[in-house]
Amino acid sequence: MAPEGFDAATLYAYSLRQPDTAARVRTAFPVLGSPAGLTAGATVCAQLLQTVARGDNLVLEGPLRNWAGESRRR
Numbered sequence: 001m002a003p004e005g006f007d008a009a010t011l012y013a014y015s016l017r018q019p020d021t022a023a024r025v026r027t028a029f030p031v032l033g034s035p036a037g038l039t040a041g042a043t044v045c046a047q048l049l050q051t052v053a054r055g056d057n058l059v060l061e062g063p064l065r066n067w068a069g070e071s072r073r074r
Contacts, residue, residue, distance in 0.1 A: 005031040005040035013044050016063035042071055 008029035015021040031037040045068050052061045 003036060003040050003043065005029070005034065005037035006044065008032055009037065009040040009044040012041070013048055013060070013064065013067070016067060017059060038071065038074065041067070045071065 008025070008031055012022060012025045012029070012032060015025050026032050029037075032041060045064055048057055048060060049064050049068070051057045052064065057064075
């Protein structure tokens with residue numbers, strides 16, 4: 001079982017290249033702003049950045065790093 005908000009965070013991560021869509025995902029899933037959602041988001045971001053390090057999801061690297069930076073400032 002994944003932590004609360006994990007699926008929403010995954011959807012958000014994959015929508016980061018489309019800012020309008022990413023904003024809609026955040027609005028549709030308020031869990032993303034909760035403590036559980038922040039934890040899920042950090043987990044998803046870390047997992048996807050690991051895939052970037054292996055050469056996958058390269059187009060997401062910049063948006064993921066931005067998201068990680070934003071998360072650290074919270």
